[in-house]
Amino acid sequence: MxxxxxxxPRCRGRPRLGGPGGAAPPRAxxxxxxxxxxxxxxxxxxxxxxLPDCASLADLRKAVGRTYVSTIDLPGMGIDAAFxxxxxxxxxxxxxxx
Numbered sequence: 001m002x003x004x005x006x007x008x009p010r011c012r013g014r015p016r017l018g019g020p021g022g023a024a025p026p027r028a029x030x031x032x033x034x035x036x037x038x039x040x041x042x043x044x045x046x047x048x049x050x051l052p053d054c055a056s057l058a059d060l061r062k063a064v065g066r067t068y069v070s071t072i073d074l075p076g077m078g079i080d081a082a083f084x085x086x087x088x089x090x091x092x093x094x095x096x097x098x
Contacts, residue, residue: 025066028058028092047086051093058092 031039033055036048047057058069071081071094081094 025068026063027068027070028060028063030056030058030069030071032056033093043087043091047091047093050086051084051095055093055095058094059090060092061087061090063090 031044033048033051033053036044036057039045039048043061044057044059048055051057056071058071060067060069069092071092080097082097084093084095085091086093
């Protein structure tokens with residue numbers, strides 16, 4: 001009996017993102033923690049109260065499918081971050097590593 005390694009599926013081209021026709025996925029609104037704390041939205045304000053000023057928060061409450069979250073684009077956010085979820089997973093927080 002000859003044992004062979006399992007085959008990996010081959011990916012051709014880039015993975016399809018978004019909806020029909022390869023449209024880009026919608027973007028989640030992203031704010032920094034100080035802005036979220038001052039927000040009139042109690043959900044954002046409560047989540048931001050538990051985070052440092054350098055954190056950013058993405059609001060996923062209106063997301064219904066794949067959604068692009070651009071937390072790395074904010075000033076002070078490096079390439080590495082720790083993530084935490086609030087409000088039953090509908091608020092995503094990113095805190096840069098030290």
